[in-house]
Structure formats: structure tokens, C-alpha cells
Amino acid sequence: MREGPDIARIASLVGDPARANMLTALMGGTALTASELALEAGVSLPTASSHLSKLMEGGLLTLASQGRHRYYGLAGPQVAGMIEAITGVAASVGPQRVRPGPRDAAMRVARVCYDHLAGEQAVAMLDRLVDKKVLIRDDNDIRLGQSAASHFAALGIDVESKARRPVCRACLDWSVRRSHLAGTLGAAILDKILLEKWARREKDSRAVVFSPLGKQAFEKVFLA
Amino acid sequence: MREGPDIARIASLVGDPARANMLTALMGGTALTASELALEAGVSLPTASSHLSKLMEGGLLTLASQGRHRYYGLAGPQVAGMIEAITGVAASVGPQRVRPGPRDAAMRVARVCYDHLAGEQAVAMLDRLVDKKVLIRDDNDIRLGQSAASHFAALGIDVESKARRPVCRACLDWSVRRSHLAGTLGAAILDKILLEKWARREKDSRAVVFSPLGKQAFEKVFLA
DNA sequence: AGAATACTTCGATGAAGGACGAACTATGCG
DNA sequence: CGCATAGTTCGTCCTTCATCGAAGTATTCT
Numbered sequence: 001m002r003e004g005p006d007i008a009r010i011a012s013l014v015g016d017p018a019r020a021n022m023l024t025a026l027m028g029g030t031a032l033t034a035s036e037l038a039l040e041a042g043v044s045l046p047t048a049s050s051h052l053s054k055l056m057e058g059g060l061l062t063l064a065s066q067g068r069h070r071y072y073g074l075a076g077p078q079v080a081g082m083i084e085a086i087t088g089v090a091a092s093v094g095p096q097r098v099r100p101g102p103r104d105a106a107m108r109v110a111r112v113c114y115d116h117l118a119g120e121q122a123v124a125m126l127d128r129l130v131d132k133k134v135l136i137r138d139d140n141d142i143r144l145g146q147s148a149a150s151h152f153a154a155l156g157i158d159v160e161s162k163a164r165r166p167v168c169r170a171c172l173d174w175s176v177r178r179s180h181l182a183g184t185l186g187a188a189i190l191d192k193i194l195l196e197k198w199a200r201r202e203k204d205s206r207a208v209v210f211s212p213l214g215k216q217a218f219e220k221v222f223l224a
Numbered sequence: 225m226r227e228g229p230d231i232a233r234i235a236s237l238v239g240d241p242a243r244a245n246m247l248t249a250l251m252g253g254t255a256l257t258a259s260e261l262a263l264e265a266g267v268s269l270p271t272a273s274s275h276l277s278k279l280m281e282g283g284l285l286t287l288a289s290q291g292r293h294r295y296y297g298l299a300g301p302q303v304a305g306m307i308e309a310i311t312g313v314a315a316s317v318g319p320q321r322v323r324p325g326p327r328d329a330a331m332r333v334a335r336v337c338y339d340h341l342a343g344e345q346a347v348a349m350l351d352r353l354v355d356k357k358v359l360i361r362d363d364n365d366i367r368l369g370q371s372a373a374s375h376f377a378a379l380g381i382d383v384e385s386k387a388r389r390p391v392c393r394a395c396l397d398w399s400v401r402r403s404h405l406a407g408t409l410g411a412a413i414l415d416k417i418l419l420e421k422w423a424r425r426e427k428d429s430r431a432v433v434f435s436p437l438g439k440q441a442f443e444k445v446f447l448a
Numbered sequence: 449a450g451a452a453t454a455c456t457t458c459g460a461t462g463a464a465g466g467a468c469g470a471a472c473t474a475t476g477c478g
Numbered sequence: 479c480g481c482a483t484a485g486t487t488c489g490t491c492c493t494t495c496a497t498c499g500a501a502g503t504a505t506t507c508t
Contacts, residue, residue: 005314007238007244007248007307007310007314008238008239008240008241008243008245009314010314011235011236011237011239011244011310012239012240013235014231014232014235015235015236015237015238015239016232017232024231059313059316059317060317075317079313081309082306082312084309085305085306085309085310086234086235086309086310087229088302089234089283089302089306090230090231090234091229092283092302093234093282093299138391143367167362167365168365183365
């Protein structure tokens with residue numbers, strides 16, 4: 001009846017809770033082993049293995065075998081973008097099954113979203129960059145302002161786009177319900193934050209924890 | 225186990241073939257009745273009705289009742305964007321169950337994608353606009369060039385973004401496997417094409433058919 | 449080699465949900 | 479009012495697929 005790509009096939013892969021949890025976990029940007037993903041999804045190892053082979057077959061994941069460990073990761077930015085888009089819709093239409101408990105307070109403040117920073121800090125950063133006209137924003141569309149090149153060069157970040165991805169992009173933050181910065185620039189900023197050791201990634205979590213001094217440095221540079 | 229929006233719920237709504245066909249049909253931009261959608265999805269009326277109420281409950285559709293007709297349409301640009309993202313992934317990973325038969329030759333040349341033009345013509349147009357530096361492109365990120373405002377003003381199109389949507393955006397074309405122009409600018413250009421009667425929409429299809437004179441005019445303006 | 453860890457495959461079970469026909473409601477037309 | 483068209487609701491059938499335990503393969507450790 002219909003022509004074109006088989007969108008139901010892809011969507012139904014994401015449409016299972018266990019697989020959706022795995023994909024969400026992989027939005028953390030680092031590849032995870034089958035056991036870790038089983039834990040994350042709350043299913044047994046055999047079940048997880050079955051899901052993983054389906055996701056592989058569907059082309060949503062990549063696999064890197066290292067000895068007896070098999071590391072699964074998102075197949076690429078396009079897949080990550082799709083997950084973001086679905087998350088965005090779910091966040092805006094969904095009757096929130098959210099309970100912003102103290103448990104994930106750290107997640108609300110700052111966390112990793114595939115390869116860039118998300119959470120309150122990230123939202124505040126984007127707001128400030130737009131205020132200072134370093135970035136210029138039309139809702140979901142973000143582009144570089146006049147001063148962007150020099151502003152980021154001073155931080156050792158090259159804004160010239162060499163990669164096959166947008167430099168800037170808005171990514172809806174599910175915890176704050178406002179956008180933060182994605183794209184190569186967002187990824188470069190997260191790199192910088194971790195490289196300078198302003199913050200470290202919490203083990204087994206997407207949370208990003210700033211050190212007291214790191215927080216000062218970050219705020220001086222991005223929120224001043 | 226996991227917090228945040230219920231992405232599996234949304235994805236599983238799209239993950240059923242019948243519903244996916246309906247949503248794809250609605251990417252045509254015009255609202256359709258329950259019977260039309262049933263036909264499009266290849267299911268009986270009761271089945272379609274059941275699917276439609278699920279999609280409504282999920283917040284993916286809007287409903288406008290007119291007499292005994294009930295017109296269903298996509299809930300908004302965010303939902304359309306999600307469908308695009310899924311379609312993009314499906315097109316790039318999928319082993320194409322495509323048979324580019326002569327039947328949809330017209331679709332390959334030009335068709336509607338929610339509210340903008342897609343197909344070979346649209347891809348060629350974007351290429352040309354980038355060549356002429358009217359638009360500047362970093363892969364999926366597209367922004368206005370210096371000459372954009374005057375260029376489009378001459379066509380009666382205002383590029384200032386008033387709406388809550390990006391002005392320009394790249395949208396992956398499943399038939400050509402390259403990008404065409406979406407966003408408010410893409411929508412405005414399609415409006416212009418239809419308003420000037422350079423082309424008309426094929427009945428019961430997303431295909432857009434240019435008249436001989438209209439094709440000349442379009443090519444003169446956008447492909448010269 | 450033998451044992452332990454990491455993961456997959458197999459087989460059986462069970463629940464979720466997609467399908468349609470028949471009956472019901474609502475709007476329009478003569 | 480009676481008939482036709484548009485759509486929904488109900489009940490039932492039936493397929494699909496997620497789940498897990500048990501057994502099998504692969505890799506590393508000692």
C-alpha cells in the first residue's frame with residue numbers, strides 16, 4: 001500500500017520498554033556491555049541478548065567485541081537524533097510518569113546526553129550564550145553569532161564544522177522542559193569540561209558532577 | 225528503572241504498520257478522514273478507528289469535526305519532525321523494500337512532505353540555493369546567507385522567523401537519499417509554488433505535478 | 449587442563465494487542 | 479420520517495512476541 005522506508009520496523013524496535021531503556025541508556029554516549037544493558041533495562045540476560053540482536057539487525061546499534069566483553073553503542077548521530085526527537089514528543093505530550101525524586105537530583109543538575117551536556121546547567125549555559133549573542137536562536141534553530149568564533153577560540157574550541165553534523169542544534173531537555181545545546185559545539189564544550197576536570201562522570205550513570213572549583217570555573221566562563 | 229518521558233509508548237504507537245502508514249499519509253500535510261486513512265493503511269474501518277483513537281490518546285493527532293466527517297491531522301511540527309527522523313533512520317539502515325516502480329515516478333520527482341516540497345526537484349533546489357550561497361549549509365544545519373533576505377523578498381517571501389519553528393532545516397529525502405529544505409522557508413516556498421499555480425497536488429496522493437509553464441517558471445527562479 | 453565469567457541459543461509459556469463482523473450512534477438528504 | 483453515509487463500540491479470534499530457565503559456546507584466569 002505504501003512505498004518508501006519501513007518506518008514501522010524501526011519504530012517498533014524502539015517501542016518495546018526494555019529496548020527503549022537500553023537505547024536511552026546508550027544516549028549516555030558510552031558503549032555498554034550486554035550485562036550492563038540487561039541491568040539497565042531490568043530484564044534477564046537472555047532477554048537482553050535477544051533484544052540486542054534485534055537492535056543490531058535493525059541497524060540501530062554497533063558492536064565492538066573486546067575479549068569476552070561485547071560493547072554495544074548507538075549506530076550514530078542519526079540514530080541519536082531520532083531518539084531525541086521521540087523523547088521530545090514523549091516529553092511534551094506525555095502525562096509524565098515522572099517523579100523527580102531526590103534520587104536523580106544530580107541528573108537534573110547536569111548529565112550527559114549522547115555526547116553533550118544536558119540538565120539545568122546546560123539549559124542555563126545556552127540561555128546565557130544566547131543573551132550574550134554569541135549564539136543566535138530561532139526556537140529550535142541555533143546559529144553562530146558574530147563573536148562566536150573568537151569567543152570559543154579563546155577556550156580552545158574551533159567552531160568550524162568539519163564533521164558531518166550540525167555545529168549547533170537545540171535538544172529538548174526532559175527534566176527542565178527547555179532546550180540545551182547539542183551538535184558538534186555542544187560536544188566540544190562537554191569535552192572541554194571533562195578535559196579540564198571541572199566535572200567528572202558519575203559511575204554507572206549519566207550524571208555529571210561538578211567539583212566546587214570546577215563549578216566556579218564553568219560559571220565564570222559560561223554563565224558570567 | 226528509568227526516569228523521564230515514556231519514549232516506548234510513543235514509539236510503539238508509530239511501530240504498528242497500519243498506524244505508521246496513517247502517519248506517513250498525514251505527512252502530506254492535509255488532514256484526512258477516518259475512511260481515507262483506513263484505505264491508506266489497508267485496514268477495515270473499525271480497525272482504523274481503533275488505531276486513530278490510540279493515536280489521539282497518545283497526543284500525536286488533532287481532530288477537527290465537520291458535520292459527519294472527522295478530519296485527523298498531525299498534532300504539530302514536533303510530531304512531523306519525529307516522523308521525519310524515524311523515516312531518515314529507516315531509509316539509511318533499511319534494506320529498502322523499495323521498488324521504484326513507474327507508479328510513483330511522479331512522487332520521486334516532486335511531492336509534499338508535511339508542509340514543504342520533497343523529491344528530485346526539491347533536492348535540486350536546495351543544492352542550487354547552497355551553490356548560490358543564498359543558503360549556507362553544514363550538513364544538516366542550514367542557515368541564511370547574506371543575500372537570503374533580498375533574494376526571497378523579491379519572491380514575496382519574508383524570511384524573518386516569526387513562528388516557533390526553525391526557518392531552515394534539512395530533511396532527508398527517502399527517494400533520492402539526499403536532503404531537501406524544510407522549516408518555515410521550505411513551507412513558504414511550497415505555498416508560493418501552489419499559489420502561483422506552477423504545480424498542483426495530485427488528488428489522493430502526496431505527488432506534486434508541475435505544469436509545463438510552471439516548471440519553466442520554477443526552474444527560472446530556483447534552479448537558474 | 450579445569451574453572452569461572454560473559455554471552456547466546458533453544459524451548460516452552462503466557463500475555464498483549466491487532467484483526468474483523470455485527471451492532472450501535474450520529475449526521476445529512478429527500 | 480426513512481434511508482444512506484460516516485464513524486465508533488463491542489466481542490471474539492488469533493497471531494505475535496516478550497519473558498525466563500536450562501543448556502550451549504567463547505574467552506580469560508590460574
